[in-house]
Amino acid sequence: QKEVEQNSGPLSVPEGAIASLNCTYSDRGSQSFFWYRQYSGKSPELIMSIYSNGDKEDGRFTAQLNKASQYVSLLIRDSQPSDSATYLCAGVTSGTYKYIFGTGTRLKVLA
Amino acid sequence: KAGVTQTPRYLIKTRGQQVTLSCSPISGHRSVSWYQQTPGQGLQFLFEYFSETQRNKGNFPGRFSGRQFSNSRSEMNVSTLELGDSALYLCASSLGAGEGLLQETQYFGPGTRLLVL
Numbered sequence: 536q537k538e539v540e541q542n543s544g545p546l547s548v549p550e551g552a553i554a555s556l557n558c559t560y561s562d563r564g565s566q567s568f569f570w571y572r573q574y575s576g577k578s579p580e581l582i583m584s585i586y587s588n589g590d591k592e593d594g595r596f597t598a599q600l601n602k603a604s605q606y607v608s609l610l611i612r613d614s615q616p617s618d619s620a621t622y623l624c625a626g627v628t629s630g631t632y633k634y635i636f637g638t639g640t641r642l643k644v645l646a
Numbered sequence: 647k648a649g650v651t652q653t654p655r656y657l658i659k660t661r662g663q664q665v666t667l668s669c670s671p672i673s674g675h676r677s678v679s680w681y682q683q684t685p686g687q688g689l690q691f692l693f694e695y696f697s698e699t700q701r702n703k704g705n706f707p708g709r710f711s712g713r714q715f716s717n718s719r720s721e722m723n724v725s726t727l728e729l730g731d732s733a734l735y736l737c738a739s740s741l742g743a744g745e746g747l748l749q750e751t752q753y754f755g756p757g758t759r760l761l762v763l
Contacts, residue, residue: 567750578736578754579689584747623689629745632677633702634752638688 538562539626541637549645554611556640558624561605565626565635568600568607573621573639582622583609614644647673650739650755658761664725667758669737671718677701677742678720679752680712683734695720696742724760732762 539560548554558568567586571579583598585591585607591598597610607626611618621639651670659665671678679702680692691704695714714720718739724731738752 567747569751571754578734578757581751581753584751586747627750629750631702632679632694632696632740632742632750634679634691636681636689636691 539565539624539635539637541622541624541640543638544641545643546640547643547645548614550614550616552614554614554618554642554644556609556611556622556624556642558607558609558637559605560607560626560635562626562628562635563602563605564628566602566629567627568598569625569627569634570596570598570607570609571623571625572618573623575620579623611642614642616644616646618642619644650737650753652735652737652755652758654758655756656759656761658763659727660763661727661729663727664723665727665760667722667724667735667737667760669720669722669739669755671720671737671739672753675739675741675753676718677740677752678714678718679738679740680720680722681736681738682706683736683757684732689736692722727762729762732760734759 570583573579585598595612599608623639624637625634677696679694694702712722734757736757738754740752741749
């Protein structure tokens with residue numbers, strides 16, 4: 536069973552701190568990874584995608600991929616209360632178009 | 647460019663009925679995936695269509711079916727509804743051909759919230 540695992544949380548961080556969200560995956564064939572943010576009652580919204588080992592930065596967000604250790608992480612710098620949401624990690628094996636989603640980590644940013 | 651649209655947004659049905667949900671992908675996207683999301687089970691993959699063909703399938707019973715039209719619009723049908731089918735149904739579209747982040751990135755529609763009584 537190919538899986539993507541995330542800690543369900545909630546992860547609570549104070550406003551202005553760095554939030555670190557982690558995800559591990561079991562399928563070594565997974566090559567592309569995606570982070571989605573989902574507010575309560577809304578649909579998932581794409582935040583970051585990453586394909587290569589290392590870090591990828593976009594504004595306050597940094598995605599990190601380590602294929603040898605099979606983990607993906609998302610760092611949110613200067614966390615804001617508006618970042619409070621569930622963050623979904625997904626992996627896909629190149630060319631298959633079948634996403635495997637984790638169950639999500641609920642983030643709470645405390646004002 | 648318009649995003650993914652889904653209709654209807656809300657639906658109330660009774661057990662035993664059937665329902666059809668519709669999804670229009672982003673213009674130029676040829677892959678449409680369907681997901682069921684419930685509080686207990688998270689986001690569960692139903693199936694994916696590309697060029698009118700089902701390319702991937704999740705582990706749902708045959709009561710759940712779908713199709714895709716030549717304009718890439720997709721429909722999902724659930725027959726003989728059960729209480730447990732109450733969920734948020736999401737569709738997501740992507741370019742769907744080739745490899746790489748550009749082709750594989752999925753964008754979600756707003757979802758259809760189905761309540762089965």
